[in-house]
Amino acid sequence: MSVCVEDGVASPVLLGIDTGGTYTDAVLFSEQQGVIAKAKALTTRHDLAIGMAGAVDAVLLSAGTAPGDIAMVSLSTTLATNALVEGQGGRVGLVMIGFGPDDLKRDGLDHALGQDPVVFLAGGHDVHGGETPLDLDPLRQRIAALKDEVSSFAIAGYFAVRNPAHECRVRDLLLEATDLPVTCSHELSSKLGGPRRALTTVLNARLVSMIGRLIDACERFTTARGIAAPMMVVRGDGALMSAQDARLRPIETILSGPAASLVGARYLTGLDEALVSDIGGTTTDIAVLEGGRPRLDEQGATVGGYRTMVEAVAMRTFGLGGDSEVRIDERGLTARIDLGPRRVLPLGLAAHLHGDAVTTVLERQLRAPRAGRHDARLAVRTGLPDRFAAGLTAKEAELFDGIGDSPVALDDLITMTSQLALLDRLVARGLVHIAALTPSDAMLALGHQQQWDRRAAVLGLSLAARVKDGAGRPIVDGPEALAGRIFDRLVRRSAETLLGAALGDDGVAGIDPATSPIIDRALNRTRGIARFQVGLDRPLIALGASAPVYYPAIGALLSAEVHVPDDADVANAIGAVVGQVRASVTVFVTVPEEGRYVVQGEGEAAVCTNEETAIATARTRAEAGAIARARESGAVAPVVDVGVEIDGAEIEGRRTLIEARVTAIASGRPRFAS
Structure with a gap:
């Protein structure tokens, strides 16, 4: 088994991987040393193993660690969350x-x-x-x-x-x-x-095929590299589950990435009480740390507007990130810039991947005498195998055939307005990416990012800056001014989403920070006879690669104490390796008639003649089931905790059982390779 030795104490080396919508992160971690090394690579959606290989090979090289020395691999992902937010699957x-x-x-x-x-x-x-x-x-x-x-x-x-x-x-x-x-x-x-x-x-x-591809990719990669270690996946409540369980129940990985980020935030800052905001390419995820643990959503996780029955962190997920589509509404007297909720491929990244196929289109559009409806927008296949195109209509298939592995300009692809709806459906199926202007392009132009093609970003901004408002005036004075407005818009939208999440967690209804005149006056510091102030009543932990860029300004807007940890860019991958396995089983006792108690769950229904025996039977079943599931998920020596909820009624001074729910929760550290 791989070890780090510090002061004579051996500690296993663990590999954490986070596969996000834009980047795949990797960290090597030991309990004694903490983060040993970290690395990033672009997520390759058509073959996720390529992005994983880039990140993991880089982190192993950086640390000088042999693949065979890895004791456990743990994976967190935002793919399931992003798919539901974007309506894909x-x-x-x-x-x-x-x-x-x-x-x-x-x-x-x-x-x-x-x-x-x-x-x-x-x-x-x-x-x-x-x-x-x-x-x-x-x-x-x-x-x-x-x-x-x-x-x-x-x-x-x-x-x-x-x-x-x-x-x-x-x-x-x-x-x-x-x-x-x-x-x-x-x-x-x-x-x-x-x-x-x-x-x-x-x-x-x-989500089954999507998460299955992710796990397949990870297994292919680790096997090829000689990493013979158990593989775990982070669940939406921050606990770990085996890769096999994740294949069967991928819905439990919704909010996996955000849950891992909360666990990572607690580890990186040591703060027990905080609001945590994780900005990625597709979403901003906001949650609360209380008593050093993530607050869970008792009603079930809500993602993409759907209230599920998945136990997960009480996370509010917004379609706002570095790769959010920049939308310009020029119909009013003053043009309005808004972001998302759809994720697109940043122009700078598209040009980084495809070179002249992107910049040639942007230059050609910029030479046109007037702005075009589809300027700075291109379509490209995601690279999924052809079998995922099954079930397309004839018109969808025809449009799909016109899109290749190299980006094609929408002004060449779209010949009638009705085709836009067809294109949206191809995007929703995960078959096509739209490349367009994003906040990431604005950051490239302003010099806050350097990793992609800055020229393509500036060309895209120049095209968008030609748009005129309802009064016939250009909306901004050049690409740099537009980049600044996009930055300001993301800061303001982020502040509004943070306030909305905080008010929601406080149980305050009826206030939408995006439309409230009072909150608008407070955030704008508007002077008047009445003065309004608004802020956060606890520290704000900011995570994500772009957090150091945006969150100082967001914190200033909210008068908040902001913590951006040194490893904020890989907090998810850190959270993936510091969690525990957790399994929960509930067994029911119902009373169809007096003197007949039915125990249901974890096997065939059993009939008992009294309440005490029925609840004891349910307890035994729940304990055994939870321990077995925790061990199946890779836990070593799981510890079990049992709770009993009883619904009853009092009839003629005597309590009568209506239903009992016996829930056992088993938890333990995951098994390491030996």
Whole structure:
């Protein structure tokens, strides 16, 4: 086993990897030395192993560490979060058991599905596990067509958390008839609320291929480099799970990157109480540290506008980052600059990757006598294999065929307005990137970043600066002035999102910092007879590669104490290696009739004749299940904690049990290679 030796004490060397939307970070870490070395490489979405290889090879070279000396690999990622924020992911076939079409209208399920197919089956169970007969014929009749239309299946059964038998039968049928991944709702949550559980299952199924590719890439790379160590993945609550578990339940990795950043923020600063903001390429993620631990969302994580049943950090994720699309609204008398929520490929990065294919287009557009509708916007394939283009309509396929591996200008590609909607759908499927102007380009032009093609960024800014407002005036006086306004806009939007998150966590409703006149006066320091002030009541920890650029100005705007740690750019990768494995199991006790107590969960239903025996049985099952799952996820000597929640009623002076929930949580450090 690899060790660092300090004062005669051996400490394993751990490798943390964070795969973000723009960069892949790698750190080598030991408990004695902390961060030994760190490195970055561009994330390569078409083959994630390339970006990982760049980051990990660089960090191993920097530290002089042999690949065989790594004792554990731990991975955090923002890919699942970004996919949900951007509306991306595979096409899903949903099977609803015991539900009807009206149930799709609840909890945003119909919006999440979009045009993806749904099959309704008679069946399901009641609250005590009793069944309604299952009819599989409607599914049998559609399987042959569905397997060519979708990339995965999601199954949600009525009260499946109390009896998953019907979900299991449907799963077995789909696995027998297709080779596609299948997700059952009872595998993801033990909570009631069928439509929201179905929503969570759909999102999980949509992410299976994406997270599977990530883990495959990591395994291919580590095997090729001779790294023979257990692989872990950070969950959305900051705990670790095995790579195999992450393949089956990728939805649990939503907010993985932000959760890892919180763990990393606590390690890097030692602060127990703070507001943490992590700015990446696609999103800004804001959360609270309390008592040295991330605050969890008891209602389930909300990402991309969807309230899931995934236990995760109470994170507020906004589509605001360095690669957010710069949008200029010139229709009013004064032009308005806004950002996001869509992530695009920065022009400077596109030119860094594709050279003259980008700059030649920008120069040609700049020579035109007037601004064009699609100036400084190009399309390029992401590089995903052709099988991911399955299910495209004829018009989508035709447009896709016109886009190659080298960027093509939108003013050459788009010949009619209706094609823009087709292009948006290709972007949502993860098949195409749009290259356009971003805050990262503004930072290149201002000299705050140096790693990409500054000339392309300046050309893009010059094109955008030619836009005229409603009064016929140029919106700014040249590219540098526009870069400054984009910087100012990101600072202001960041301050507004931080205030919005803080007010939300404080339980203050009805105030939108982006539209509130009072907050506008406070942030602008407007003078008048009345003076308004607004700020944060605890320190602000700023993370992300661009945090040192933006957050001093954001902190000044909010009169906040700002901490930007030395390793703020790799906090996620650090958090990935300092966490613990955690597994939770809930077993239920229900009372269908007096004197009959049904224990459900972790095996066949058991019937007891008294409450004490039933709860003891549930406790034993929950403890054993949690310990087993923690060990399966790689925990060594897990410790278990059990809690019991009881719902009861008092009838004629005597308490009567309605339902009991026994939850066991097992946790422990992950296993290292030996």
